[in-house]
Amino acid sequence: MEIGDWRSTRDLNDLYRQIRELGLETNLAELDAFGFTVIEGALSPELTANLRDAVVREAETAFAAKLDVEREEAHRNWKLVPYLLYKDQLFEQAVLNPKPLALISYLLGQSCLLSSLTSHVKGPGGPGLLIHSDTANGVPGPFSPYAHVANCNYALTDYTEANGALAMIPGSHRHYHQPGRDQIGLDGEARNPDAVAIEVPAGSAVIWHGNTWHGSFPRKAPGLRVNLSMYFCRQYMQPQENYKDHVPADLIARHGADSRLVELLGANTVHGWRDEGPQFTPRSQRAGRSWHA
Numbered sequence: 001m002e003i004g005d006w007r008s009t010r011d012l013n014d015l016y017r018q019i020r021e022l023g024l025e026t027n028l029a030e031l032d033a034f035g036f037t038v039i040e041g042a043l044s045p046e047l048t049a050n051l052r053d054a055v056v057r058e059a060e061t062a063f064a065a066k067l068d069v070e071r072e073e074a075h076r077n078w079k080l081v082p083y084l085l086y087k088d089q090l091f092e093q094a095v096l097n098p099k100p101l102a103l104i105s106y107l108l109g110q111s112c113l114l115s116s117l118t119s120h121v122k123g124p125g126g127p128g129l130l131i132h133s134d135t136a137n138g139v140p141g142p143f144s145p146y147a148h149v150a151n152c153n154y155a156l157t158d159y160t161e162a163n164g165a166l167a168m169i170p171g172s173h174r175h176y177h178q179p180g181r182d183q184i185g186l187d188g189e190a191r192n193p194d195a196v197a198i199e200v201p202a203g204s205a206v207i208w209h210g211n212t213w214h215g216s217f218p219r220k221a222p223g224l225r226v227n228l229s230m231y232f233c234r235q236y237m238q239p240q241e242n243y244k245d246h247v248p249a250d251l252i253a254r255h256g257a258d259s260r261l262v263e264l265l266g267a268n269t270v271h272g273w274r275d276e277g278p279q280f281t282p283r284s285q286r287a288g289r290s291w292h293a
């Protein structure tokens with residue numbers, strides 16, 4: 001059907017049209033049905049390789065160790081490389097990538113914020129990343145049907161179960177709570193039988209509703225599994241990483257003070273006022289009034 005300029009869905013009409021134009025209606029249906037979806041080829045091969053190199057370079061600095069993507073043995077299990085956005089302009093392209101951002105905006109509203117941009121750099125061994133919901137850090141159960149948080153996980157190396165792929169529990173976005181202690185394993189006898197390996201080539205984006213239970217398998221082979229984890233939250237939540245107070249002047253000059261990127265960094269949110277009092281913008285006045293605002 002043709003999507004009109006309907007008053008009752010005024011925050012949704014344009015967004016839905018954009019999702020249709022981007023060819024993402026099947027992804028939207030998968031997100032609703034299963035709590036996650038995959039966009040293969042979300043990144044070009046060149047951008048995938050450059051992002052992987054940038055993440056590995058930052059990981060080497062953060063871990064004070066040389067890393068070998070193909071043959072690594074010494075770096076065991078996974079370790080987080082935090083606060084990547086301001087480390088390289090390439091990361092801005094990952095955040096503003098139209099297809100994932102359209103689905104994230106659908107889940108969290110146009111007013112959503114980037115919460116963190118990190119990488120879980122994983123070598124061989126260990127338990128992997130145990131199953132959890134990202135609706136965490138103080139959100140009490142029962143969770144809501146609408147998402148408070150959502151995630152886009154770029155595969156920067158090929159994902160297979162043996163290589164440490166992402167694991168998903170399809171349909172778990174409707175459990176509305178965290179998994180129990182006996183449901184979180186991904187290896188051996190403790191493996192949750194409902195866990196599915198997301199086996200996708202490098203350059204894919206996996207997007208999920210924050211309620212969806214997921215984790216990542218232990219890597220059984222030498223070398224590294226490299227992801228780029230783009231975590232978003234609704235505008236009323238506290239982002240994990242502090243961008244707002246540290247937006248570089250050159251980023252604002254390149255993108256504009258009213259750009260989507262600057263908005264994603266929280267520069268236009270109302271809370272946090274001092275003597276100037278609340279500074280409402282049209283967007284901040286609408287934020288949170290409907291699922292998609």
Ligand SMILES: O=C(O)CCC(=O)C(=O)O
Pocket residue numbers: 120129134151153165166214215216227229230
């Ligand atoms: O290791 C992974 O790719 C999973 C990361 C994860 O759980 C997350 O980013 O929320």
Ligand SMILES: [Fe+2]
Pocket residue numbers: 132133134214
């Ligand atoms: Fe997670």
